[in-house]
Amino acid sequence: MPTATSPQHARIRSLEGYHEAYHLSIHHPAEFWASVAEPFTWRRKWDTVVESDMPAGRNEWFAGARLNITENCLDRHLAARGNKLALIWEPNDPKERHLRLTYRELYQHVCQFANVLMNNGVEKGDRVCLYMPMIPELAIAVLACARIGAVHSVIFAGFSATAIADRVNDAQASVVITADGLNRGTKQIPVKRVVDEALETCSSVRKVIVVEHLGWPVQMDPDRDVWYHEEANNAAKICPAEEMKAEDPLFILYTSGSTGKPKGVVHTTAGYMVWADYTFRNVFQVEENDVYWCTADIGWVTGHSYLLYGPLLAGSTSLMFEGIPTYPDAGRFWEVIDKHSVSIFYTAPTAIRALMAEPLDNVLSYSLDSLRVLGSVGEPINEEAWHWYNEHVGKGRCPIVDTWWQTETGGIMISALAGITPSVPARAGLPLPGVLPVLLRQDGTEIEGNGEEGYLAIKQSWPGMIRTTYGDHYRAVQTYFGPYPGYYFTGDGARRDENGLYRIIGRVDDVINVSGHRFGTAEIENAINQNPNVVESAVVAFPHDVKGQGIYAYVICREGACKNEADKPRVEASIIETVVAEIGKIARPDKIQLVTGLPKTRSGKIMRRILRKVAEGETSNLGDVSTLLDPAVVEDIIQGAK
Structure with a gap:
């Protein structure tokens, strides 16, 4: 990047x-x-850089400042980078044409979409939900919301109608943006139809803007639905950016918690902007001519921070992919890298492990000579996958950044900086500047020194951190700042090795990390319990060769639902259908064990610790079960698991 726009510490x-x-x-x-933030375009500079009260969950950055994040993503690049590629879109089908947008073209598209939003009554502060394929219009629509000060909330286009309705209603969104349908590998999903079903219970929505992608016929409500391409015909390609306060909400992104109701994580404008830019530049050591590819969907926070905002803030070229790594074959990732000369590649361990299972010729058929940095995101990458990634994709010459962060942190917190700080298999590495991690004992006291293990918490405020959970600040405080006052509690366990590098061990709360996507056990249990065959259920994580963690469900059937062995496949299939309908396919259980009872304390608490050990096959060390309400049920579960 030009040194003129790089302050001393950036x-x-x-x-x-x-x-x-x-x-x-x-x-x-x-x-x-203050030094890092200086080069951005500010309408008004800040009065104070940071004001923090961690126990109260109150953190403000750059208070008093005025800005618009899209002026920093787009406008400020036009003079020097107007003709530089901002976005490359690669379609699901390699036979279709890809699309390239320069910064000037992307700017015009964003302004045009922003005008369509305003023409349809969207105002500053309104919430807009997006349920869309991975097409350029999704990225454009997100930026268009930010352009006019609307709060965007992207919902991954794999969630069910029920899950969409929960998020739309929680945000009280007035507008939904969707498309006629999407392609994902060989699957075709009628997303507009799913949205229509969801909105049957969403009274706040008054407009649905539909992007034509596949040319499918869809049902259009004449009082509510409009086609984007028709609206764009009357929309100008210039739109002044709305002036926003530093702490005005930029987006809401829903993430599962330990209760059934998803949490609407709120990120605000200035702090998130500075953090996304700073972490992107430094972790990946981005240079001016890099072509950068983050394979994440924009429906997840990784897509927000490291497909869209981070790269555009830095003036980089970002690649957006509609498809999946195994379509039309398991060489698709590598074909795309060679096709577009990708130099920085950021993907998930789940994808790497899935491709490891395929014939090696799928990788060896491509040169991958353009690559210089590899990244991993979503969950800790295991050593076997790290070495395969290093040897066969990076050819032993590309540093690997194994990044640890969360939806709530806004951006990367612990990671190697590519080629600068140590990159060790199965270690996230050192904390980024501004991140003060600590290991805590269960009683909240800090664990000093290296070679130690404990609960991972963050002791000091950083610009990109969660500000609240939408409409319920008490929940944010209780979840993140209440367990250990004075700290942000991550919910993860970690080990600090002899060299001070951090290794993330996994969740310590009732959250399952499936392919990098978090689901609260309560959320999945609530869905299972909707099934008419089910009395009660308990869900735990278990090791999965591809996903990292799989979902193991213990289910008690209603009397008469499972009279004999022949009934079990039907009931299990029915349970899977219920979960898919309530949440989506990404939450379907990998294993379902029908049981006669669950291990409970006398107060009625389910002992998930025991169920986890059974799911992991570690039944020789279950601890004392004599205090359970019915100790015999444990042996029944063990035998059933066998």
Whole structure:
């Protein structure tokens, strides 16, 4: 990147530079982040850099500042980078044409979509939900919302109608943006039809804007639905950006928690912008001519921060992919890398493990010479996958960044900086500047020194952190700041090795990480319990060769539902259908065990610790079960698992 736009601390170029930046960021955070934020386009500079009250969950960054994030993603690049590629779109079908948009073209498309939104009554502060395929219009629509100050909430286009309705109603969205349908591998999904079903219970929605993607006929409500292409005919390609306060909400993104109701994580404008840009530049060590590809869907936070906002803020070229890694064959990722000369590749361990299971010729058939940095996101990458990725994709010459972060953190928190700080298999690495991680004992005391293990918490505010959960700040405080006052509690366990590198062990709460996507056990149990055959259920995680963690469901059937063995496949299939209908296919259980009872304490609490050990096959060390209400049920479950 041009040094004229790079303040002293914005780019780390050496290990010594990392240590200097880290020390300053922890001991003098206001000075550090003021320097990093200086080059952005501000309508008005901040009064204070940071005001933080961690126990109350109150964190404000750049208070008093005025800005619009899209002016920093688009407008400020037009003079020097107007003809540079901003976005490359690769379709699901390799026989279809890909699309390339320069910064000037993307700017015009965003302004046009912003005008369509305003022409349809969208105002600053309104919530807009998006349920769309991975097509350019999704990225454009997200930026268009930010352009006019509307709060965007992207819902992954794999969630069920019920899950959509929950999110739309929680946000009280006035507008939904969708498409006629989507292609994902060999699957075709009628997304507009799913939206129509969801909106039957959503009274706040007054407009649905439909993007034509596949040319499918869809049912259009004349009082509510409009075609985007028709609306765009009357929309100008210039739209002044709305002036926003630093702490105005930018987006809501729903994530599962330990209760059944999804949490609407709120990120605000200025802090998120600075954090997304800073972490993107430094973790990936991005250069001006890089072609960067993050394979995540924009429906997840990774797509927000590292497909869209981070790359555009940095003036980079970002690739957006509609398809899946195994269609039309298991060489698709590598074909796309060669086709577009991708130099930085950021994907999930789930995808890597799935491709490891395929014949190696799928990788060896491509040169991959353009690659210089590899990344991993969503869950810790296991050593076997790390070495395969390093040897066969990176050819032993590309540093791997194994990034740890969460929807709530806004961006990467612990990671190697490519080629700068240590990259060790199965280690996330060192904290980024501004991140002060600690390991806690169960009683909340800090664990000092290296070679230790504990609960991972963050001791100091950082710009990209969650501000609240939408409409329910009490829930945010109780979930993230209440368990250990004075800290942000991550819900993960971690180990700090002898060299001070962090290794993420996994969740310590009732959350399952499936292919990098988090689901609360209660959310899945609630869905299972909707099934008429089910009395009660308990869900735990178990090791899965591809997904990292799979979903193991223990289910008690209603009397008469499972009279004999022949009934079980029918009931299990019915349960899967219920979960898919309530949440979506990504939450379908991998294993269902029908049981006569669950291990409960005398107070009625389900002992999931025991169920996890059974699911993992570790039945020799279950601990004392004599205090359970019915200890005999454990042996029944063990025998059933066998």
